[in-house]
Amino acid sequence: MYNVSVPADVAAALHRVFACSPHAADSLELWLAVTAEAVRHLTAPSESAGPAAWLPVFVSYRRMRTDAVYHTGTAAVRITTGPLAGITYTDPDSAARAVATVAPLPATDSAMDGEGDDAVEVLSLVPTWRLPITADPAAQTPPAVSPLIS
Known part of the structure; x- marks a missing residue:
């Protein structure tokens, strides 16, 4: 069990x-990589015996970016x-709900004409955590792609 x-x-x-990846999102090369x-990760020896890692994550909600780390x-x-x-929150969902709670609400009448006809709908969606893009792609070891034809 994982x-x-x-x-x-x-x-x-x-x-x-x-x-x-320098390849398009729908390219065969990208998905082979x-x-x-x-x-490679699923067949490598388990690293769970060592200390767990903290992964950087972030969420953007109501024009406010919040950075965090996720404990693997x-x-x-x-x-x-x-x-x-x-x-520190026990899970990503409770952390995202906390971020949504403290994020400022958008203005309800952006035209400020008192009409209220352009009110912003406040969604009840919880923001999702995202992994940041690696700043230095050269620092990453490219995965080995085995040839399909020998």
Whole structure:
């Protein structure tokens, strides 16, 4: 059975491959590289015996960016910027709900004509955490793609 860190580690590795790829999102080369990276992570010896990693994540909600780190061993999220900085939540959902709670509401009458006909609908959706794009693609080791024909 997988622990929390396996899917999180694989997701982060696949995101790095996708974000650093020079290929289009629908290219065969990209998806072969993503598949090769997934196979590599799923067949590599388990690293769960070592300390779990903190993955950088962020959410943009109501024009406010909040940075955080996700703990691959426990799924906890520690907020690192904004009004919630320093608070750790037990899971990504509760952290996202907290961010949504403190984000300022948009103005309800942007034309300021008192008509209220251009009110902004406030959605009850919870923001989703995202993995940042790696700043230095050269620092990533490209996955080995095995040839289909020998």
